[in-house]
Amino acid sequence: DGGITQSPKYLFRKEGQNVTLSCEQNLNHDAMYWYRQDPGQGLRLIYYSQIVNDFQKGDIAEGYSVSREKKESFPLTVTSAQKNPTAFYLCASSHRGRDSEQYFGPGTRLTVT
Amino acid sequence: GNSVTQMEGPVTLSEEAFLTINCTYTATGYPSLFWYVQYPGEGLQLLLKATKADDKGSNKGFEATYRKETTSFHLEKGSVQVSDSAVYFCALSDYGGATNKLIFGTGTLLAVQP
Numbered sequence: 001d002g003g004i005t006q007s008p009k010y011l012f013r014k015e016g017q018n019v020t021l022s023c024e025q026n027l028n029h030d031a032m033y034w035y036r037q038d039p040g041q042g043l044r045l046i047y048y049s050q051i052v053n054d055f056q057k058g059d060i061a062e063g064y065s066v067s068r069e070k071k072e073s074f075p076l077t078v079t080s081a082q083k084n085p086t087a088f089y090l091c092a093s094s095h096r097g098r099d100s101e102q103y104f105g106p107g108t109r110l111t112v113t
Numbered sequence: 114g115n116s117v118t119q120m121e122g123p124v125t126l127s128e129e130a131f132l133t134i135n136c137t138y139t140a141t142g143y144p145s146l147f148w149y150v151q152y153p154g155e156g157l158q159l160l161l162k163a164t165k166a167d168d169k170g171s172n173k174g175f176e177a178t179y180r181k182e183t184t185s186f187h188l189e190k191g192s193v194q195v196s197d198s199a200v201y202f203c204a205l206s207d208y209g210g211a212t213n214k215l216i217f218g219t220g221t222l223l224a225v226q227p
Binding site for chain 1: 145149156157162214217218219
């Protein structure tokens with residue numbers, strides 16, 4: 001089955017720790033994205049990547065980092081510099097191009113205490 | 114900058130009622146428009162899309178028409194079911210340099226009661 005997997009579904013961390021969220025796709029998509037979802041705020045773009053070894057900051061990149069070493073994988077690290085890391089994180093991928101649909105993973109709910 | 118405004122929820126309807134969720138946008142150029150649906154605890158799924166003015170997207174009984182003159186893309190369904198209960202997001206493509214970034218509205222929660 002083609003799709004996007006994110007793991008784990010729930011993640012708990014102590015404040016001050018970095019944590020990495022996994023995102024893998026087998027759809028042969030060039031572009032991948034990370035979004036953050038908070039209640040009442042819709043989805044906000046954190047980082048996106050059009051191609052391997054290249055990525056750009058989205059609207060709320062501060063406190064996050066990414067890598068794109070393989071086409072299939074786009075892990076997101078939430079660093080201790082992120083002031084409010086508790087949120088639902090969604091990964092997506094798409095073909096490149098104006099009308100391309102983005103396919104979403106099931107999400108990871110991160111709780112930092 | 115480009116933006117999307119959706120009607121606030123929650124929207125509560127009885128089964129078989131008519132649904133409208135309003136969506137308006139601000140954009141330069143001619144973006145593509147999308148409706149995504151999110152069921153509880155899951156990621157988003159594309160419901161329908163329209164890529165140019167006057168296009169009508171449709172899927173699973175849902176429809177939306179790209180209205181350039183009113184910058185709107187309202188979602189409609191003639192008869193909702195309990196299984197349609199979910200959060201609905203309107204989005205536009207902020208396309209530039211071969212990357213299709215999406216700008217989302219805040220989402221509208223739909224609750225359908227039997």
